[in-house]
Amino acid sequence: MKVKKSVIFRRSSQVFFLLLFLYILWTTTYPLKGAFNADMFFKTDPNIMLAVALSERTIVAGLVLAFIIPVLTLIFGRFFCGWVCPFGTVIDAAGSLRRKKKALSDGVNARIRNIKYVLLAVSIAAAVLGHQYAWVLDPIAMMGRFISINLIPAVTGVVEKTFIFTMRDLGFRPEWLYSFYRALKGSFLGVETYVFANSAPILAMFALIMAFAAWVPRSWCRAICPLGAIYALLARYALLARTVERCTQCGMCSRDCRMGAIKDDLDYVKGECILCMDCVYTCAPGRIRFRFLPARGQGGHKTLVRQGGKGAISRADFILLMIGSILASGLKWAFKVPRKLIRPPGSQDEKAFVDKCVRCANCMKICPTKVLQPAFLESGPGGLWTPHLVNEIGYCEYNCDLCGRVCPTGAIPRLGLEEKKRAKLGLARVDRAKCIAWSAGMECLVCEEHCPVSHKAIKIDNVIVNGVVLGRPVVDEDLCIGCGICQNKCPVRPQRAIVVDPQK
Amino acid sequence: MDRFFYRLECFLKGQVSRKTFLKILLGGLTSFVAGNAFLKYAFAKSEGSNGRISRGITGNADIIVAKGVDPYRNTVEAVKGIGGMGKFVRKGDTVLVKPNMAWDRTPEQAANTDPAVVAALVEMCYASGAKKVNVLDVTCNNEKLCYEHSGIAAAVKEKGANVYFPDHWNVVKAHFPYESPMEGWPVLRDAVDCDVFINVPVLKHHGLTGLTLSMKNLMGVCSGTRGMIHFNIGRKLADLTDFLKPDLTVIDATRVLRAHGPSGGDVNDVEKMDSVIVATDPLLADMYASKLFGKPPMEISYISEALARSPEKKDLAKAKVVELST
Numbered sequence: 001m002k003v004k005k006s007v008i009f010r011r012s013s014q015v016f017f018l019l020l021f022l023y024i025l026w027t028t029t030y031p032l033k034g035a036f037n038a039d040m041f042f043k044t045d046p047n048i049m050l051a052v053a054l055s056e057r058t059i060v061a062g063l064v065l066a067f068i069i070p071v072l073t074l075i076f077g078r079f080f081c082g083w084v085c086p087f088g089t090v091i092d093a094a095g096s097l098r099r100k101k102k103a104l105s106d107g108v109n110a111r112i113r114n115i116k117y118v119l120l121a122v123s124i125a126a127a128v129l130g131h132q133y134a135w136v137l138d139p140i141a142m143m144g145r146f147i148s149i150n151l152i153p154a155v156t157g158v159v160e161k162t163f164i165f166t167m168r169d170l171g172f173r174p175e176w177l178y179s180f181y182r183a184l185k186g187s188f189l190g191v192e193t194y195v196f197a198n199s200a201p202i203l204a205m206f207a208l209i210m211a212f213a214a215w216v217p218r219s220w221c222r223a224i225c226p227l228g229a230i231y232a233l234l235a236r237y238a239l240l241a242r243t244v245e246r247c248t249q250c251g252m253c254s255r256d257c258r259m260g261a262i263k264d265d266l267d268y269v270k271g272e273c274i275l276c277m278d279c280v281y282t283c284a285p286g287r288i289r290f291r292f293l294p295a296r297g298q299g300g301h302k303t304l305v306r307q308g309g310k311g312a313i314s315r316a317d318f319i320l321l322m323i324g325s326i327l328a329s330g331l332k333w334a335f336k337v338p339r340k341l342i343r344p345p346g347s348q349d350e351k352a353f354v355d356k357c358v359r360c361a362n363c364m365k366i367c368p369t370k371v372l373q374p375a376f377l378e379s380g381p382g383g384l385w386t387p388h389l390v391n392e393i394g395y396c397e398y399n400c401d402l403c404g405r406v407c408p409t410g411a412i413p414r415l416g417l418e419e420k421k422r423a424k425l426g427l428a429r430v431d432r433a434k435c436i437a438w439s440a441g442m443e444c445l446v447c448e449e450h451c452p453v454s455h456k457a458i459k460i461d462n463v464i465v466n467g468v469v470l471g472r473p474v475v476d477e478d479l480c481i482g483c484g485i486c487q488n489k490c491p492v493r494p495q496r497a498i499v500v501d502p503q504k
Numbered sequence: 505m506d507r508f509f510y511r512l513e514c515f516l517k518g519q520v521s522r523k524t525f526l527k528i529l530l531g532g533l534t535s536f537v538a539g540n541a542f543l544k545y546a547f548a549k550s551e552g553s554n555g556r557i558s559r560g561i562t563g564n565a566d567i568i569v570a571k572g573v574d575p576y577r578n579t580v581e582a583v584k585g586i587g588g589m590g591k592f593v594r595k596g597d598t599v600l601v602k603p604n605m606a607w608d609r610t611p612e613q614a615a616n617t618d619p620a621v622v623a624a625l626v627e628m629c630y631a632s633g634a635k636k637v638n639v640l641d642v643t644c645n646n647e648k649l650c651y652e653h654s655g656i657a658a659a660v661k662e663k664g665a666n667v668y669f670p671d672h673w674n675v676v677k678a679h680f681p682y683e684s685p686m687e688g689w690p691v692l693r694d695a696v697d698c699d700v701f702i703n704v705p706v707l708k709h710h711g712l713t714g715l716t717l718s719m720k721n722l723m724g725v726c727s728g729t730r731g732m733i734h735f736n737i738g739r740k741l742a743d744l745t746d747f748l749k750p751d752l753t754v755i756d757a758t759r760v761l762r763a764h765g766p767s768g769g770d771v772n773d774v775e776k777m778d779s780v781i782v783a784t785d786p787l788l789a790d791m792y793a794s795k796l797f798g799k800p801p802m803e804i805s806y807i808s809e810a811l812a813r814s815p816e817k818k819d820l821a822k823a824k825v826v827e828l829s830t
């Protein structure tokens with residue numbers, strides 16, 4: 001057996017970047033002391049960054065980072081997909097679950113290959129029209145969402161439950177185990193484990209893509225991925241290319257190619273090649289090499305695939321594309337619902353917020369009280385998985401501006417702590433019929449106690465009932481910032497007697 | 505290495521027969537059901553507690569007040585005055601020091617106990633031979649932020665204390681010999697199981713009760729929906745104090761939040777009083793502190809409730825008060 005040096009090299013690179021991605025997301029938590037910027041991976045994703053910049057007509061901070069990989073792609077080809085992309089790595093792993101790989105015919109390959117260009121074009125057209133839909137299919141955002149919303153809560157939850165089961169229910173509670181658990185709680189587990197609302201559809205989407213990848217290897221990357229489409233377009237002009245010398249026409253490489261990039265005539269589609277190095281390895285006589293700027297005649301294969309006819313977007317595709325993008329931009333308008341969600345601090349303009357948000361879930365991951373939860377259809381289909389505040393679960397912590405510091409696109413602005421403390425999220429309202437101080441004459445004032453505004457946005461209205469002074473809460477509308485701690489701590493159930501309404 | 509990969513691949517790609525599959529499925533289902541039944545059984549026996557067992561040690565005086573610019577020295581002198589920490593803490597004891605660090609505020613904002621006071625107590629406990637000194641609080645704001653910004657976690661860690669976030673699964677249900685609105689309330693086990701309980705509140709304004717004092721500070725070892733304690737708070741806090749029987753009460757009046765408590769936030773509401781009050785009886789400590797603040801003790805609902813139970817303490821003038829200046 002020949003040592004698959006380059007294959008092993010590629011796998012290590014994939015594992016490295018996957019672990020790096022995991023590490024970054026794991027450290028996306030208070031006090032935000034990871035070695036890397038929490039939004040690093042997202043910032044280097046041209047698909048979402050350029051779409052946001054285009055649709056919002058702004059320069060997103062750190063936009064230059066989005067050009068790093070495209071430039072490298074012009075040199076090396078679509079290396080990102082085969083060597084870096086964490087989503088691609090998981091897709092590869094899913095693909096290796098099945099021994100008998102499904103090989104698609106040339107015709108099918110050529111057809112599905114074009115789907116992703118259409119999808120990319122739809123998202124660009126929508127962005128030109130002022131709507132950002134790149135988030136829907138972006139692999140990096142999807143991966144981040146899966147890790148932050150599904151994976152990390154599941155892992156920490158299971159670990160914590162195991163500890164609790166051992167220590168409480170089995171009664172096995174030696175000193176060392178307990179101290180170990182406490183140390184974990186301060187670091188790895190987080191003080192409280194949690195689950196996110198609406199996390200099931202996120203998992204379902206991820207699982208579906210993985211199931212497809214197990215069926216046809218890299219089916220997602222071949223057919224759908226808009227980020228892959230960007231890189232494929234650039235990779236056509238890459239300097240590095242595959243060459244074959246004195247080919248024996250055995251066809252092994254074509255059968256094994258995980259991207260379906262090698263055609264029956266053993267020519268290859270340059271944009272589809274992710275430099276996985278499998279063919280270099282499988283080619284028994286060892287005649288495949290990757291070279292910079294190979295001479296045209298070298299190897300007897302055309303190395304550059306001319307685009308045109310099948311390769312490019314056909315007229316039918318183009319018309320479809322136009323219809324698609326008009327529909328897409330109409331979608332949000334058609335399903336427009338009145339504003340009823342409370343958005344993170346500083347992002348009060350609903351339309352701009354929904355368009356800037358790429359649903360990477362960074363803010364929800366870092367929120368220390370987990371008040372930020374992914375929305376489902378509460379604000380229409382256009383607001384799917386955008387973060388909003390659910391005050392029954394948490395509340396906006398007064399001395400905290402972490403969400404704005406990890407948002408890659410500026411959907412949640414970086415306000416700075418002092419300004420964030422003044423940012424109004426909504427307005428609290430006491431429901432006097434439910435409030436036990438107002439309706440039942442009982443002492444409570446839990447809301448007033450917790451109000452973080454230094455001169456208290458909840459004032460006490462004193463009356464004398466049966467000779468006893470009784471305080472009842474009244475909201476001072478000028479001081480209230482709508483942080484929601486009052487609603488969170490109000491002991492009245494099932495509905496709280498004080499609720500924060502989104503701002504009009 | 506290649507062999508290993510080969511084996512791994514064989515394992516991953518091996519065929520599973522229908523029979524094996526069914527076996528696995530059945531086995532999984534049975535263990536799930538059995539596990540669930542076991543869990544139900546384990547949950548059914550809730551652990552109750554009849555309260556903390558206190559050694560009931562009394563000090564050399566009823567109340568010691570130390571005044572001086574340095575809160576650390578104040579604490580040391582006041583504890584010395586009541587008989588020294590050795591009177592309360594024995595060799596090998598587990599001590600719980602319960603400060604107020606419920607709010608995400610800095611020491612200057614005076615919503616939490618002064619870190620120097622807590623640190624001094626921890627140090628003295630260890631000097632008297634304590635095996636372990638635990639410091640914790642069930643916070644109102646986010647735990648991590650409170651522990652860090654109050655400055656307490658760092659200050660006591662330096663003295664070797666065991667600072668940790670309380671576990672809400674590790675609680676006991678409070679039982680009372682008399683009928684109580686607090687019956688069945690979940691209280692942190694570590695607060696009940698410790699050998700010595702030192703309660704270290706900060707004196708400050710509070711919207712509902714008027715003042716936050718030692719009895720109010722005991723809410724910080726309660727789990728559950730604590731807002732519920734606010735209805736009929738006087739009665740509940742008196743019962744809770746009875747249940748926990750703190751051995752030593754140290755009230756920090758170094759910086760006193762005079763308005764907009766208990767969370768405060770405005771340094772203009774803070775007044776320097778530079779005192780530390782130490783007592784073995786939480787009621788006397790609270791009465792003295794409220795007088796120091798300038799509020800008649802009877803106006804504080806939990807004090808008046810507790811006084812109704814032991815009317816002999818009503819007259820603060822009868823108590824032996826020692827004032828030191830450091």
Ligand code: SF4
Binds near residue numbers: 081085225226228229
């Ligand atoms: S095609 Fe998309 S998902 Fe696949 S590896 Fe490339 S960027 Fe990642």
